[in-house]
Amino acid sequence: MRLLSLTKTLLLSFFLAFSLFMPALAQEGEGDDAESAKIEAAVAEIKAADHRQMKFLLLPYTAAELSSAADIWQGVLKQDLVVVSGTNSKLEVASGKEADALRAELETQTSAMADTLEKYQDILSSWEDKGGNPDEIKVHEDYMSAVSLATLRTTDLQSLLRGAGDWLIALDGGLKILLIIVAGIVAFWILRFVARFVRNLVNRKMNLVPNVSRLLRNFIGTIVYWAVVVIGIMVVLGFMGVNVTPLFAVLGGLSFIVAFALQDTLSNFASGLMIMLLKPFDTGDYIITAGIEGTVDDMSIVSTRLRTVDNKVVVVPNSKIWGDVITNVTASNTRRVDMVFGIGYSDDAQQAIDELTKLVNAHPATLKDPAPEIFVGELGDSSVNIFCRTWTKTDDYWAFHWDMMGQAKEKFDEKGISIPFPQRDVHIISE
Numbered sequence: 001m002r003l004l005s006l007t008k009t010l011l012l013s014f015f016l017a018f019s020l021f022m023p024a025l026a027q028e029g030e031g032d033d034a035e036s037a038k039i040e041a042a043v044a045e046i047k048a049a050d051h052r053q054m055k056f057l058l059l060p061y062t063a064a065e066l067s068s069a070a071d072i073w074q075g076v077l078k079q080d081l082v083v084v085s086g087t088n089s090k091l092e093v094a095s096g097k098e099a100d101a102l103r104a105e106l107e108t109q110t111s112a113m114a115d116t117l118e119k120y121q122d123i124l125s126s127w128e129d130k131g132g133n134p135d136e137i138k139v140h141e142d143y144m145s146a147v148s149l150a151t152l153r154t155t156d157l158q159s160l161l162r163g164a165g166d167w168l169i170a171l172d173g174g175l176k177i178l179l180i181i182v183a184g185i186v187a188f189w190i191l192r193f194v195a196r197f198v199r200n201l202v203n204r205k206m207n208l209v210p211n212v213s214r215l216l217r218n219f220i221g222t223i224v225y226w227a228v229v230v231i232g233i234m235v236v237l238g239f240m241g242v243n244v245t246p247l248f249a250v251l252g253g254l255s256f257i258v259a260f261a262l263q264d265t266l267s268n269f270a271s272g273l274m275i276m277l278l279k280p281f282d283t284g285d286y287i288i289t290a291g292i293e294g295t296v297d298d299m300s301i302v303s304t305r306l307r308t309v310d311n312k313v314v315v316v317p318n319s320k321i322w323g324d325v326i327t328n329v330t331a332s333n334t335r336r337v338d339m340v341f342g343i344g345y346s347d348d349a350q351q352a353i354d355e356l357t358k359l360v361n362a363h364p365a366t367l368k369d370p371a372p373e374i375f376v377g378e379l380g381d382s383s384v385n386i387f388c389r390t391w392t393k394t395d396d397y398w399a400f401h402w403d404m405m406g407q408a409k410e411k412f413d414e415k416g417i418s419i420p421f422p423q424r425d426v427h428i429i430s431e
Helices: 001-024 031-049 053-057 063-091 096-129 134-154 158-171 172-207 214-239 246-262 264-277 318-322 351-360 394-415
Strands: 286-289 290-299 303-307 313-317 336-341 373-377 384-393
Touching: 053 096, 063 096, 063 134, 096 134, 172 214, 214 264, 264 290, 264 303, 264 318, 290 313, 303 318, 313 318, 336 351, 336 394, 351 373, 351 384, 351 394, 384 394
Parallel strands: none
Antiparallel strands: 286 290, 290 303, 303 313, 336 384, 373 384
């Protein structure tokens, strides 16, 4: 009830300060002294109000009323400055106990003026929020800055040091800032822990969804992680008293600028999303695209990193990949190995086929189903070409291919089957 009574008193006093002070200056007559006394009492009441209460007291008032309040508070600040300046002037010639007493008095006066400055700033901020004239507000802000700077320059050095020391250990000064920093660091580490926990939870849930690529899972996990961090930072800043509303406006403006400046990157971004959703390949796959082939090491939202067979790392923009033909060599578990063996026209083709059949069936990497196919596939210029088509597991493809080439050469040499090479007869005609 006492708090409610105080609030009502402050509201009434503030109203009197706005509604009675300016008309009182314009009136002349018997009521001047009474009105001035009311205004002085109202100002005294408001000066005694808590800084946090001021923000609530200012809510009902219009821009015009706040303009009048700013003029009133400029006068209050001027009075405080006169008092502080007078004490500083006395300190210039004082010494000993008299100087110590004046410094103690100056500390009290400076604290009162700081409170006035805070409330003055509250009035200006509320005035600006309600559409006040920027030029008029700037005049008041310039006056505040000039007063603060002039006070700092003219204050006794020892008083400044004492004030700085008191500020460092004050709950609303340096200690408050230290607590905010410590709380911010602790909150950041807690946010990281929470973000990791949420990301891991999302990844576990994504693992239960069929036909989702690792690329998409990693991307969603990363987005969730940073979304939790950003939202958490906004919440922490809000608890610390920071107005985060302007940050959204800044982010909105920056997003437009970034979108305009990074059009190509946005194209890569869109292509990356399409690749992740349609899954033409995944990490660990061997692909051929954009004139490059290699194993997919990693993929971000804007680029894909390939590792070639000779261990070179190639980073390809996603728009290049999505705009080209994509061949996923390792998409299936099995592959057909196509080989061509050329023999001479004078050799027995059926014998060569039989020997190749024995080699293929004896190899451990050969799959029985589908069955191997070995046949005369082409009569070339210099050789009879025997086609050998055998199915193996994808991981065994190259090992099987190289083994068969070596074994076929040795077997053909053993059986006297020739492997011809292109020949050209040159006829010399003499005249």
